[in-house]
Amino acid sequence: MRSIWKGSLGFGLVSIPVKLFSAVQKSSLDFDMLDGRDHSRIRFQRINEQTREEVPYDKIVKGYKLDDDYVIMNDQDFADAAPEKSKVIEIESFVDMAEVDPMFYETSYYTEPDTKTNKAYALLIQALTQSKKAGLARFVLRSTESLCIVHPVKNVLVVTTIRFGQEIRSTEDLNLPDKIEVSKKELDMGMTLITQYAEKFDVSKFKDEYSSQLLQIIKDKSKGKRATVKKLKPQAKTSSDDLYEKLMQSLKKGA
Structure with a gap:
């Protein structure tokens, strides 16, 4: 390194x-932007907005706009x-x-x-x-x-x-709900659900599966194959709108 x-x-x-x-x-994949007609790479140029000409990298300076004019800064200023x-x-x-x-x-x-x-x-x-x-x-x-x-x-x-x-924005502009009362029975059930799913933090268990699947699709496509994609299983919906009932079914599912 x-x-x-x-x-x-x-x-x-x-x-x-x-x-x-x-x-x-x-862990995400890097993609190049290409011209769809001949797959040539697209390059971005640094253009002077007045002359419309490309500006050499060594001629680029940093400026801060102050009172409708720019103050040019150099490394020593920083x-x-x-x-x-x-x-x-x-x-x-x-x-x-x-x-x-x-x-x-x-x-x-x-x-x-x-x-x-x-x-x-x-x-x-x-x-x-x-x-x-x-x-x-x-x-x-x-x-x-x-x-x-x-x-x-x-x-x-x-x-x-x-x-x-x-740098952290205030929450004052959010349209948050008014205080909602939660019963002791519901809170106890929620705490039980958390306890059931609690475990020691181990980030190694989690992988960037999307990027891995995307890379496999790229490799298959390069060989003229169509990747086999696993279909998502629909989440089972509870028949009740009752919060306590949903918590109970969640506990049974995790048992």
């Missing part, structure tokens, strides 16, 4: 030189915005991971210490594991400041970027 960021991970007065590596990869954050993941506090709502999660990166014998790296892993805490930090990645949590996964420190509070 090739590192995407190099700097240091800091907590207190301790600084750990690290590299970041992407911890995730897409670095100057937060020089101390450009190369440091500084842990500002420690939090319970359970308190971080999953809505905030974005993507994860593996960290690799500069040396295999870095005692501070090992210390932070053990301390976070024992305390069941995660470090809350900020750093700059690709000219964008990111909020992140630093947490151990086995023998690796993982940096998972999370959204800032202002």
Whole structure:
């Protein structure tokens, strides 16, 4: 793997030189856009909207529109915005991971210490594991400041970027129902159903079946074959609109 960021991970007065590596990869298939007439690939061009001519990549600059005009920015401007954050993941506090709502999660990166014998790296892993805490930090990645949590996964420190509070939309505009009364009998049945289906989280049990099926169709089609597609079984409908009755039938189905 090739590192995407190099700097240091800091907590207190301790600084750990690290590299970041992407911890995730897409499982979906990549498709090219083609001309349906001769199957030639379609290329996208960077066109100057005034001259209608293609712009060389090295002539493209970033600009921010301010008062009907553009302010042109360069790499140094982005670095100057937060020089101390450009190369440091500084842990500002420690939090319970359970308190971080999953809505905030974005993507994860593996960290690799500069040396295999870095005692501070090992210390932070053990301390976070024992305390069941995660470090809350900020750093700059690709000219964008990111909020992140630093947490151990086995023998690796993982940096998972999370959204800032202002990036989560309010629920005020949703047309939510008024408070609905649920009887104790219905709630007890719902809790029983949850208990029956509860299990230890094991993500390895789940695969991207759609992409696998799609790839098989592609392979069969390349050989002039028609893929055999499994038909979906219709869900059995309950004859009753009673919530308690539906919960009861769900329990019987899962037994």
